[in-house]
Amino acid sequence: MSNKDINILIVDDEYSVRDSLSQWFKADGFTVDTAENATEAFQKFKKRKWDIVLLDIKMPGMDGIEFNRHILSVDKSIIVIIVTAYATVESAVEAIKDGAFDYISKPLDPEYLTHVIRNALEKRELAKENVQLKARLTDLSTPDDIVGNSPQLRQVLKMVASVAKTDSTVMIRGESGTGKELIARAIHANSVRKYAPIITINCGGMTETLLESELFGHEKGAFTGADRLRIGKLERANKGTVFFDEIGNISEKMQMDLLRVLETKQFTRLGSDKSIEVDFRVLSATNKNLEHAVKRGEFREDLYFRLNVVTIDIPPLRERKEDIPLLCRHFLNKYTQSMSKSISDITPEAMEILVNYEWHGNIRELRNVIERAVVVCDEENISSKHLSFPFHSGDTSVTTNGNSLEATEKNQIHRILQQTGWQISKAAEILKIDRTTLYNKIKKYNLSK
Amino acid sequence: MTRSICVIPIEFQDQSLIKSLRRYLAQTFEVQVDIRNKKIDTARAYDQYRNQYHSSDLLKQLIDDPPDKGACKILGLCKFDLFIPIFTYVFGEAQLNGLGALVSTHRLESEFYGGHEDHELLKERLIKEANHELGHTFGLVHCKNAGCVMNFSTYVEDIDEKNILFCNECTAIIKQKR
Numbered sequence: 001m002s003n004k005d006i007n008i009l010i011v012d013d014e015y016s017v018r019d020s021l022s023q024w025f026k027a028d029g030f031t032v033d034t035a036e037n038a039t040e041a042f043q044k045f046k047k048r049k050w051d052i053v054l055l056d057i058k059m060p061g062m063d064g065i066e067f068n069r070h071i072l073s074v075d076k077s078i079i080v081i082i083v084t085a086y087a088t089v090e091s092a093v094e095a096i097k098d099g100a101f102d103y104i105s106k107p108l109d110p111e112y113l114t115h116v117i118r119n120a121l122e123k124r125e126l127a128k129e130n131v132q133l134k135a136r137l138t139d140l141s142t143p144d145d146i147v148g149n150s151p152q153l154r155q156v157l158k159m160v161a162s163v164a165k166t167d168s169t170v171m172i173r174g175e176s177g178t179g180k181e182l183i184a185r186a187i188h189a190n191s192v193r194k195y196a197p198i199i200t201i202n203c204g205g206m207t208e209t210l211l212e213s214e215l216f217g218h219e220k221g222a223f224t225g226a227d228r229l230r231i232g233k234l235e236r237a238n239k240g241t242v243f244f245d246e247i248g249n250i251s252e253k254m255q256m257d258l259l260r261v262l263e264t265k266q267f268t269r270l271g272s273d274k275s276i277e278v279d280f281r282v283l284s285a286t287n288k289n290l291e292h293a294v295k296r297g298e299f300r301e302d303l304y305f306r307l308n309v310v311t312i313d314i315p316p317l318r319e320r321k322e323d324i325p326l327l328c329r330h331f332l333n334k335y336t337q338s339m340s341k342s343i344s345d346i347t348p349e350a351m352e353i354l355v356n357y358e359w360h361g362n363i364r365e366l367r368n369v370i371e372r373a374v375v376v377c378d379e380e381n382i383s384s385k386h387l388s389f390p391f392h393s394g395d396t397s398v399t400t401n402g403n404s405l406e407a408t409e410k411n412q413i414h415r416i417l418q419q420t421g422w423q424i425s426k427a428a429e430i431l432k433i434d435r436t437t438l439y440n441k442i443k444k445y446n447l448s449k
Numbered sequence: 450m451t452r453s454i455c456v457i458p459i460e461f462q463d464q465s466l467i468k469s470l471r472r473y474l475a476q477t478f479e480v481q482v483d484i485r486n487k488k489i490d491t492a493r494a495y496d497q498y499r500n501q502y503h504s505s506d507l508l509k510q511l512i513d514d515p516p517d518k519g520a521c522k523i524l525g526l527c528k529f530d531l532f533i534p535i536f537t538y539v540f541g542e543a544q545l546n547g548l549g550a551l552v553s554t555h556r557l558e559s560e561f562y563g564g565h566e567d568h569e570l571l572k573e574r575l576i577k578e579a580n581h582e583l584g585h586t587f588g589l590v591h592c593k594n595a596g597c598v599m600n601f602s603t604y605v606e607d608i609d610e611k612n613i614l615f616c617n618e619c620t621a622i623i624k625q626k627r
Contacts, residue, residue: 003590020505020535026545028601029590109537114603 003029006121007048010034011041011067012056012083017106021054024113038062038070045071052079052120055100057091065095072099077127079120083108146182147330148323152315156183159312164190169262171247171307172285174314176437177362180285181245183314188241193281196240199233203254204246204436211254213270215261222271234267237280246436247307248288248299249443259303282307287440317359317366324355327363331370332382339374347383357389360405361433368432410445413438422449451627452520453481454583457511459489459527466554466572467526473576474524477614478583480627485516491529502529504542504551512549522586524579525551540602541578543585550582556605574608580615587626589619 008030010021018034025032033048035041037059044050053071057064068080082092082103092103101123102116146157163170164187172180181200188198203211217232234242244250250258261267262282266275284307293299317324328346336343346354359365373386413431420426428438441447454474458467467484475482487510494506511525531539531553540557543550557574559567580598592599597616602608615623 014534016505016533017535020533023545024536027543027585027590106535107532107537108535110539111603113536114601 004031006052006124007031007033007050008052008054009041009044009050010054011036011038011059011064012054013037013059014056017056017083024110038064038067041067042070049075050078051124052081052117054081054083055095057082057084057095065091065098068095068100069098077124079124081116081120146179146186147327148320149326150320150323152320153323156312156314157186159310160186161190163187163310163312165192167191167281169282169307169309170284170312171290171310172283172312172314174285174287175316175360175362176287176440177364178314178316179363180287180314181243183312184241184243184245184283184285187283188243188281191241191281193240197237198241198243199237199280200243200245201233202245202436204249204439208251208254211250212257215258216267216269218270219272222269226271229269232267232269234261234278234280235269235276238278239280241281241283244282244284244307246286246440247284248286248290248293249440252300255300255303259300259306262303262306317362321355324359324366325351327366328354328370331367332374335371335374341374341377343374343377343380343382345381347381350382350384350387353384353387358405360409364433364437371432406445409441410447413441413445414447417442417447417449450520451478451480451522451587453483453522454478454524455516455521456482456484456524456526457487457489458484459507459511459525459529460491461526461528461554463554465568466575469572470526470576470579473613474579474583477580478623478627483521487511489525494529496532499532500530501532501538502527503533504531504539504553505533507531508542508544508549508551511551512544512547515548522583523549524583525549526575526579527551527553528555529553530555540608541582543582545585545590546588547586550579550586552578552582557608562605570609573613574605577608577611577613580613584615584619584623587623589615589622592616592619594618 008025010018010025010032012018012021012034013036018036022032022034033044035044038061055064055068064082068082071078072080076099080095080100082095082100083106084092084103085106089103089105092100096103101120104113104116146153160183170187172183174180184200185198188194201211201214206214213230213232215232215234217230217235218226220226220229265279266277268275290299290304290308294301294304328351332343332346335341354366354369361368369387369389372388373382377386413427416427416430420430424435424438428435431438433441456467456471456474461467471482471484489507489510491502491507494503494510496503507525507527511523515521515523531541531551533539533542538556541550541552552575554571554575555561557578558571559565577598581602584599589599591601594600594616595610596612597619598611598614599616599619600607600611602611
């Protein structure tokens with residue numbers, strides 16, 4: 001940015017001061033204007049945004065102190081430099097308390113003025129950089145995989161926008177693969193806590209002891225193998241958000257511990273008796289019917305009510321079929337870019353299959369199907385021959401029978417688990433689902449070695 | 450159209466400096482450089498309280514009734530400690546895109562900073578400051594190029610660090626405006 005893009009306004013009732021300073025700054029190429037008093041300065045403010053204001057304290061009418069308060073109450077980014085005579089240093093200090101950047105005494109030492117302006121420009125640059133970094137951070141944390149234009153998704157996003165501004169506890173409900181974590185991240189990214197971390201805790205994929213240690217951390221020597229201090233996820237989430245994924249899967253003891261933490265926002269590390277206070281927002285997600293679990297006594301009612309202040313229900317993909325073409329093209333674009341392939345589109349015939357498919361694995365399943373299609377496709381468009389549905393062994397016909405899909409899914413998972421010797425990570429990788437989902441499926445289908 | 454530069458010494462006696470300055474200005478700006486006398490009321494510009502001379506007042510007198518119907522730039526040359534009311538001091542003053550400029554050797558002399566007299570150094574500093582202030586009259590603003598004579602100097606040491614000449618961009622602007 002050149003000096004020409006920096007606007008300096010000189011507000012002083014003395015003509016010679018306005019003229020001299022104006023010449024001084026013009027010689028540096030700044031865009032400069034002057035005002036004789038606060039009234040004239042206000043007029044100038046209506047016409048342009050001023051970056052730096054050199055402001056005399058003693059002026060007829062509204063004095064510099066009051067004018068300083070007025071302009072900074074409207075725009076805090078303005079850099080105000082108070083120009084004062086020695087006799088009014090106290091007033092200058094008062095102006096600085098009100099947010100002015102610095103003050104200089106008349107007559108000005110050219111060296112000092114140069115130094116103050118240099119500092120002011122540095123401050124301006126840093127402030128700008130800060131805004132840019134924050135904007136970039138927001139961009140980074142805003143999930144770009146939330147794609148769709150259906151009324152159902154728009155309703156979800158409306159809810160996200162409205163709850164994000166509050167600090168309410170939110171429970172996100174939806175089938176596996178509907179993007180519950182993306183919604184949680186969107187809530188966090190649009191909340192006041194966005195500059196602090198969002199910590200995800202996969203409650204489904206951990207044993208009770210492991211989950212306890214993950215959540216609360218432990219002191220060195222707290223148990224066998226605890227060879228060093230470990231900071232827990234709750235502590236790391238301080239000032240941010242904790243997202244409990246698959247909350248319906250936690251044990252009775254963990255439910256009790258968690259309830260206590262949520263009520264007091266205090267906990268102790270394993271092996272310590274020192275209480276740690278934390279400030280975090282709680283988001284949770286489940287694909288279970290927790291009301292039923294409460295009725296059956298499997299989930300604590302008090303914890304359920306504490307977690308379920310606001311509910312966001314994410315509809316399954318089959319209930320918002322109009323989003324499928326948008327999602328397909330979004331993932332097509334994403335994978336063609338990452339794999340450097342030049343595939344233009346999906347043929348209408350292939351798109352019809354994709355739209356009519358039931359998508360019990362929801363968006364995750366659709367993403368995997370498109371990723372595989374991009375891998376195998378060496379033509380301009382993806383056609384039906386490039387589509388393979390893992391639970392249908394190459395059959396791309398539309399299946400509406402949920403039971404038969406479940407049976408196929410169960411068999412496929414069991415087969416891969418046997419094939420990998422029950423190595424969960426490897427099996428999950430082959431099945432292209434995450435470990436948590438695999439654990440859930442094993443539990444759901446009651447699979448064993 | 451600038452046909453010449455008119456140097457007006459104000460109670461300035463050092464003829465060798467005037468000659469050197471004339472030669473350098475002619476080479477740099479590629480115009481005729483004349484040395485002229487003009488009656489300047491220095492007492493009027495003197496501020497007893499500050500023991501300094503008001504540079505804007507001197508400049509005003511310098512450009513009053515200009516020779517050659519305004520087709521020349523005027524450079525005043527003095528040894529006074531110059532000020533303008535808002536500043537404690539100035540090395541010189543110029544009218545941006547205007548007719549006149551003024552430079553003083555007062556704060557260019559090594560003796561001012563407790564050093565020994567150095568005539569060669571003073572000559573170099575004076576030529577740089579004269580080029581700089583005249584550059585403003587050709588519409589040049591301070592240049593970001595550290596080596597260019599139009600680079601801003603806060604301290605006298607900054608003057609020593611920059612070149613005596615204009616950078617290519619500033620030279621092009623001068624040629625355009627000359």
